[in-house]
Amino acid sequence: MRSVALRVAVALATGLMLALLALPLAALLVRVPPQRLAMRLADPVVLDALRLSLLTSLAATAAVVALGLPLAWLLATRRFRGKRLLELLVDLPMVLPPTLAGLALLLAFGRAGLAGRAFAALGFSLPFTTAGVVVAQVFMSAPFFIVPVRAGLAAVERRYVDAAAALRADPLRTFFGVLLPLARPALLAGTAMSCARALGEFGATITFAGNLPGVTQTMPLAVYVAMQTDLEAAVTLSVMLLVLSCTLLVALRVAPLGALWRRPDAERPAR
Amino acid sequence: MLSARLDKRLGGFQLEAALGIEAGRTLALVGESGAGKTTLLRLLAGLSRPDAGRVALDGEVWFDHAAGIDRPPWRRSVGWVPQDYALFPHLSVRDNVAFGLRAAARPAAEVRGRVDAALARFGIGALAARRPGALSGGQQQRVALARALVLEPALLLLDEPLAALDHRTHRAVRGELAQLLSTLSCATVLVTHSPVEALMLGTRIAVLEDGRLTQEGAREELLRHPRSTYIADLMGLNLFRGRVVGRTRGGGAWLETAGGTITAPDPGTDDEVFITVSPREVTLHLEPPGGSAQNLIRGPIAEIVPEPPHGDRLRVVLGSRPPLVAEVTADAAATLGLRPGLEIIASFKASGVRTYS
Numbered sequence: 074m075r076s077v078a079l080r081v082a083v084a085l086a087t088g089l090m091l092a093l094l095a096l097p098l099a100a101l102l103v104r105v106p107p108q109r110l111a112m113r114l115a116d117p118v119v120l121d122a123l124r125l126s127l128l129t130s131l132a133a134t135a136a137v138v139a140l141g142l143p144l145a146w147l148l149a150t151r152r153f154r155g156k157r158l159l160e161l162l163v164d165l166p167m168v169l170p171p172t173l174a175g176l177a178l179l180l181a182f183g184r185a186g187l188a189g190r191a192f193a194a195l196g197f198s199l200p201f202t203t204a205g206v207v208v209a210q211v212f213m214s215a216p217f218f219i220v221p222v223r224a225g226l227a228a229v230e231r232r233y234v235d236a237a238a239a240l241r242a243d244p245l246r247t248f249f250g251v252l253l254p255l256a257r258p259a260l261l262a263g264t265a266m267s268c269a270r271a272l273g274e275f276g277a278t279i280t281f282a283g284n285l286p287g288v289t290q291t292m293p294l295a296v297y298v299a300m301q302t303d304l305e306a307a308v309t310l311s312v313m314l315l316v317l318s319c320t321l322l323v324a325l326r327v328a329p330l331g332a333l334w335r336r337p338d339a340e341r342p343a344r
Numbered sequence: 345m346l347s348a349r350l351d352k353r354l355g356g357f358q359l360e361a362a363l364g365i366e367a368g369r370t371l372a373l374v375g376e377s378g379a380g381k382t383t384l385l386r387l388l389a390g391l392s393r394p395d396a397g398r399v400a401l402d403g404e405v406w407f408d409h410a411a412g413i414d415r416p417p418w419r420r421s422v423g424w425v426p427q428d429y430a431l432f433p434h435l436s437v438r439d440n441v442a443f444g445l446r447a448a449a450r451p452a453a454e455v456r457g458r459v460d461a462a463l464a465r466f467g468i469g470a471l472a473a474r475r476p477g478a479l480s481g482g483q484q485q486r487v488a489l490a491r492a493l494v495l496e497p498a499l500l501l502l503d504e505p506l507a508a509l510d511h512r513t514h515r516a517v518r519g520e521l522a523q524l525l526s527t528l529s530c531a532t533v534l535v536t537h538s539p540v541e542a543l544m545l546g547t548r549i550a551v552l553e554d555g556r557l558t559q560e561g562a563r564e565e566l567l568r569h570p571r572s573t574y575i576a577d578l579m580g581l582n583l584f585r586g587r588v589v590g591r592t593r594g595g596g597a598w599l600e601t602a603g604g605t606i607t608a609p610d611p612g613t614d615d616e617v618f619i620t621v622s623p624r625e626v627t628l629h630l631e632p633p634g635g636s637a638q639n640l641i642r643g644p645i646a647e648i649v650p651e652p653p654h655g656d657r658l659r660v661v662l663g664s665r666p667p668l669v670a671e672v673t674a675d676a677a678a679t680l681g682l683r684p685g686l687e688i689i690a691s692f693k694a695s696g697v698r699t700y701s
Binding site for chain 2: 230232233236237240241242243250257
């Protein structure tokens, strides 16, 4: 009796959850007919936002990988005082409200900000520039790369690292020849997640970099603006964002295309 | 030529060992699990750092605590084959074998030539394109050996090289390994928990017990004069320590041991000596025997074990202090009605006792 009740409860909760996740996406996809969608793609507002979004999120991802990888390695392999504090700092952007992050960035890099004054003296400024968009995206998306990559690196068995060291490989070679290849799934997943996060970033961007078409108006910002005047353009942009994000997950093997409809294998027995 | 002195403290465990082995020879370190064998190899490879001591190979100092020298593993001419081989799962057999040469920045043509030669030497050329996951245990071992030896290390470290193999391949691979070791020009240190492997593979053998080397010597010397109960047990010998307390006129002596007095040929010294008695020299009786046997030990039978491989002989362990092992035929055991718990008298002649310092 109890097992029946439990099943009903699980089915009900699962159904509601899935409906909540799928219904909005379906509504988005059916709103504008495909032919209209294809026509609107050539709209300069749409194109500008698309170009800017691709440019900034790729730049942000490149920066996150280049700057995040050494940090992920440090956190995965070293023990030092204050490590927990550092981890907290890395995790924080995942739970911070993005507008708060944008304001914080403004106070740091704005004209009168902590580092902004030094920047101004050197003759450049971040707020309300495309570079500012990238900085906001890096801030918000870094943990989505560092956290899984750190876990992936830490999960590489010690014996492989030792074997490499005994085979004349210095730490740098061991890192690129053994650690990174063995942590590849985590690396791809982390890259995909942080890129997707950068692509969808809204709050920190609009607060820190503003909403200038062609300069700082990325796709999520363009969606927000278009919504009030041109719903069709907003839907077009949203569908494109959705397709881009899905493509990203598939391309970096977070969700392999062939496996989407397959019944997953039973868990492999431990070796 | 390896010469090493190593101290390492790990929690409550203290490893303290001095060892050496010449080029072309194999030192087999034998000991129970937890004796510190793997730790010792890691210290030699530079994978963990000794608290004190010195490691030198052919006059090259790899570690010297006093002088502050500690070469990292990648700057030591070492071949390390861990127990589970640790073949890189993301690389083919060929790339595994080539890994060290590439890391050492050898030219591509040289890498190709040496890897080809190593693959051929170990009979794994046909597996070159495979991943380690698709290999049998014996094949993995050959790849691991090829990967280590292609670098022509000055010191080869083998950690339980046969432990990961199933019973059937074990024997064949043991023969191959013995053959291989006899052809190597480097110094080899091999650790094993199996005294049989140690005796088969080592030119010198050291016994590691609880972080300390209790006996070390050439294989032949060890077999002739065991000085630890571990080796004596392995060879099935009764081993005691004792000291002369009196001498007979006929060249005999009484030796005082922990378990009582033993009559033996005079060892010619008043220092403490090792005393061995072969179980075959020990006979068992229900009543005190007459005749010429001068040593009698009384005790209950603790255990009766068939003596492999033929099984027509039995080893009878007496719960005396110290325990004494007798070897009897199955017929004799039946006649005497031997069973655990039975109170029995063991005897052996003075002439059956060997002593050495």
